[in-house]
Structure formats: structure tokens, C-alpha cells
Amino acid sequence: MQNTILQLSSEIQYPKGGIYSKVVARSKTFSCTLMCLAEGTDLEEHSSPRSAIVHVIEGEGEFILEGQKIRMMPGEMIFMKASAPHALKAETPLSFLLTLFDS
Numbered sequence: 256m257q258n259t260i261l262q263l264s265s266e267i268q269y270p271k272g273g274i275y276s277k278v279v280a281r282s283k284t285f286s287c288t289l290m291c292l293a294e295g296t297d298l299e300e301h302s303s304p305r306s307a308i309v310h311v312i313e314g315e316g317e318f319i320l321e322g323q324k325i326r327m328m329p330g331e332m333i334f335m336k337a338s339a340p341h342a343l344k345a346e347t348p349l350s351f352l353l354t355l356f357d358s
Contacts, residue, residue: 285356292345306358314349
């Protein structure tokens, strides 16, 4: 990976429905993906084999991590262990940076 600067706010694109995602950085041990969800978009419960950090940039929503409801607000960071079941709903247009990494 090379040194670079990326202004995430200029990359945010809200779709009319569903999800827009863009990988902004990747290596053998991690990936960073900008996720932009239209208002009302639901992601059903799923899990990942990698640990994750969800860093909310804009908007509001509800994140459910192992049955615990977490309010998604700008600036919030959610730390998630590998294989943890989670789901979310965008209550407004919602953008966040999803970082997956080997732990």
C-alpha cells in the first residue's frame, strides 16, 4: 500500500435505494470500505470471519450486535469481533467506513 490521502466526504454517494460501497484501501491483512445506504435500507443478520470496526460518518441508524441494539450516530465507532452476528438499519441516509482486519 502506498502513502495517500483520501477525503471520504467527497466519495460519499447515496443511492436511491439499497447500498453503494467502494473499497478505499486494501492489503493482505485488512480492507477499508466506504458504505453508503439509502434511508430505510436493512442489512439482515450476518457475520464475517474477520474482526471489524464500523466508523459512522453521516446519518443515523440502528446496529444490532449479538442481540444488543446500538444507536448509529456520526462519530460513533463500533468494534466487532470475528464471527459476531450483526445487522443494521439506516434510519436516514447513512454512511460509514467498514474496516475488516485479521485479529
